[in-house]
Amino acid sequence: MSQTLRLAEHSTPPGVPRPDDRQPPALPVATWSSTIASAPRDQALPDRPLPVRLRPRTPIPVHRVPGGEAFAVLPVQAHPGMPTWLPVVDERHGWAQVLLPVRPDGAVGWLRLDDRVETVDHPTHITVDTAARSVTLHHGRNLVTWPAGVGRPTSPTPRGRTFVLGEIRPDRGLVDRAVLLASHMSTHLAWGARMAAVGLHTWPGAAQGLSSTDGSVVVPPDAVPVLAVCATPGTAVLIR
Template sequence: MASHSTVRPAPPHDAEEGRPRRGRAALVGWAAAGVAAVLALVLGAGLLTGGGTPAPAPASSPSAGTAATVDVASLPESTTFTTIDGAPADPSPRAATDGRVVHPVTDTVVHDAPGGTPIARMPATQIGDTWLPVVGEQSGWVQVLLPSRPSSSTGWLPAADLETAVSPYVIDVHLGSMTLELLRNGQRVDRWTVGIGKASAPTPTGRTFLLGAFSDAKQKYSPVILPLGTHSPTHDTFGGGPGTVAIHTWPTDDVFGTATSDGCIRVPADALTTLTSVPLGTLVRIDEA
């Protein structure tokens, strides 16, 4: 089993004030040795992360807005390793958001609609702390993108169970031009030529998000791997993992500007350094432009 260590990304920033938000809601950092130990058990080497079985969560009292007690531990986890049946599709896969990201303070019930049917539980930590982009809102509820299959699926979480922060960043990946842009408050920070998925294993389009960051001493192609909350449409598994699409670099420059990966986005070393400082939960939009 590969030995992994976590990488600590920057905390979310207030999009208007441009400074770190204070308190627990701003913490997009990683749990320390305990999370590293869990990662050593649950993440496999290779292009895509995978392996292991998460520890079960304790039963919980009803989440805000639920009509009856829900045994949280009986619900399937929503992680990069799982498939959640009944999860609604992203209603606006090309839309921007207001930058809000949320972190469940404990294992939280995921519903298919505000006050609707429980379909999963969202763990507070998975690849580090769980931070998810907000794509919709109703009174007392927020709709978020999920890290599980199907790709581009969503769920509704009770707002009372969440901490909220703001990421001023958006990562835009353009498959047609094979470029990646990093935006901050709507302004371009930088732009790079990247490698994308080949025709037989394309990079999926739609909205997703920066799910985590980790390093793996057993591989040499990238010092840091940034898994996203989306999956390959052709690989159910890859390299021992669940087919998670990731951003990472590559040892040679000849892959940039080519469609030769198995779905991951290969970026130059300076791009990876910059992207590692982007907060977890940050929106990633992948299109055909």
């Protein structure tokens, strides 16, 4: 058999791409609306984040470990009209581990710190104590605490580390202003703001310090303006 025939027997039929010409599968985009079941999970739930938040200047890959396999692409907007700002929870030799806005809650990933990423010092975070029924805003060594209503036993406020997506002003419903968290849950905001998410907001006639909400965190009216200004997108929130 000639060399020509041997090559022909192993050639790829016309119109079929060769294995080395095929493009890798498209990675899922890590938006608030997406589900990435295979994403790594947060293993340091009680720990404070680092005093840094970041955003991608352009869509960038998200990796399981520094320098390892990419499993998603982080977009510049976590949700339409909401720029992607994320809290940094760990760092390692030019890489940052961040909380992701996707389902399931508690997903994390690593980003390479290069010119595609903007980092900003941010010594601010929020703690929600579901047992004490309180919300505390921490800014460096300064803090302020408000009483809060939390989820009832049938709709408990989800615990763990999450972060602020942004401020919203629903155009319908009883909540006119809320600090929206990345936690996914079918609360009143699913109707009022068309986003099934946990929020920090007021509620007409609600008494703080009770376990009586649909999963969101109800705070006094004077707390919302302060939280909206100080807890900018990407602010970490620890719910205990």
